[in-house]
Amino acid sequence: MSRDSLRCIFYIILKDMRTYYLKPPSISWGIIFPLAWTLAFYLRHPQTFAQLVPGMVAMTAIFSTTAAEAVVINFELRVGSMERLLLAPISPGGIFLAKLLGGFAFGFLMTLVVAIGSSLALGIHLNVPIFLLVLIFSLLSFASLGAFICVSVKEIFEAQTLLNLPRFIMIFLSGVITPISALPHYLQYISYLMPLTYTVDGFRHAISQATYQGINIWLDILVLLVFSLAFILPGRRMLERKFE
């Protein structure tokens, strides 16, 4: 990738942060929602709060990362600002990357805040390298998933609705609240098709360390990487098609 493109990507991320992400709607969608959700479960089973932390952090990751992708992608396509960006020395593929990395950066900030906050508050010991590794690949796959969904439709509301589908299904099926092993057998298959499953598993590794028996941590990371590529490559292509 050329220096020009890298510079454009950097400044597009910066601009999206400033104009869309670091605004009350994205912040509240990214943090308040997972917090409220976790609180609701905590009130039913107060003894298990520490158990809920990996799921809460994972939810923050997916909700914040995808919070404004419909706006940065569909809205900009609609009003022509995306076409404007394309006048600069950057390709449609580069813009696709810039847009998803914007979600990534915002997700990173928000998740870090929630993770640090809750581990300090609850005195949880975090394996930082493992946590960061899982976090980075998770954010990448969520951001790619979101961007892929956004470029596959036209309107903002379509993108928002379609984004909610995986977001909510994953809360129930990815071991955020109920462990996957407690799910009916046929649902477990679906669980393993969801990136969030590997995120939650990875975070449990980072928190519980040696005692936790789950999927191999490196497998988690590999699967998340595969998910990312599976969304990035066709998503990029679809955005390119829009400008032919």
Place this chain on the structure above:
Amino acid sequence: MLPKNEIVLEARGLTKYYGDFLAVDNLNFSVRKGEIFGFLGPNGAGKTTTIRMLTALSPPSDGTAYVLGLDIRENPLEIKARIGVAPEISNLYDELSALDNLIFMCQLYGVPRKERVKRAEELLEIFNLKDKRNTLFRKLSKGMKRALTVASALVHRPSLVFLDEPTSGLDVLSARSLRMIMRRLRDMGVTIFLTTHYLEEADMLCDRIALIRSGKLVKIDTPEGLKASVSEGKSLEIRFRNGNEESLQELKKRMSPFKVTILNGERVRVYGDDIGEICERITKLSKELGMELADIFSFNPTLEDAFIELTGLSPIVMSIEKEGKVNVTG
């Protein structure tokens, strides 16, 4: 043939299909360094489509173009870095102020950090937007948005600028000041590729004009060359105070070999380059036929005449077009 270094843009068989629809049909032309090159045609002629290809925004279906010596198919990013573009729609960021929009453009085009604010302020000054410095783009008037869109094409001081209808929607004064800016840019050596609907504007501003219709190139020439190619040439329009159909028919007969068109019961149009002789004969004939001369107007062919003759569009179509953006198909 011009020396090679004089040509900054060359289209070779440039063609664009949208599905089955042929929007741009095998365009061949070149633009010389330092000229204002007008690209003129009715709605839907393919002007914007051509600009989008030339600015490496959308790939041609066939043929190619060389912009600043680079192939649009092979070096889109290098080309984009070196040209300035003001697109047809004013699509800067609503949520950013006038100044911040320009600074963002500086960032995208790699203007050094220290220079950015200075450049942006300079452009605001030139485009009379200084007191709108901190106003959000969405709160600017339509004309100010247009001006800022053109300004944003210049942040990196490109040597070749594409302006797609820069003056559309501007009031007379703003349009005039924008034309002055374009001339200043040309005087600084910047080449301008300009599309416009305003024939008078093209006439005043352009060094050469390409006429296109339905995606095809009709003719390229200087404004003078285009006007000179109008077959009917100069003409005089004469109004008589007490004219009538019968006398005018007689006058028409006796004015031969000059071509005469009777416009109505009291007005005729006489075509010919020898204004002196026409006047003399009209004066004489009007006395003989008992009519009194009321007014004489002389007409030179305008670019509009050339446009109408060359594109085959009726004057009504053109006048509708100039009023506003009414789509004319075919």
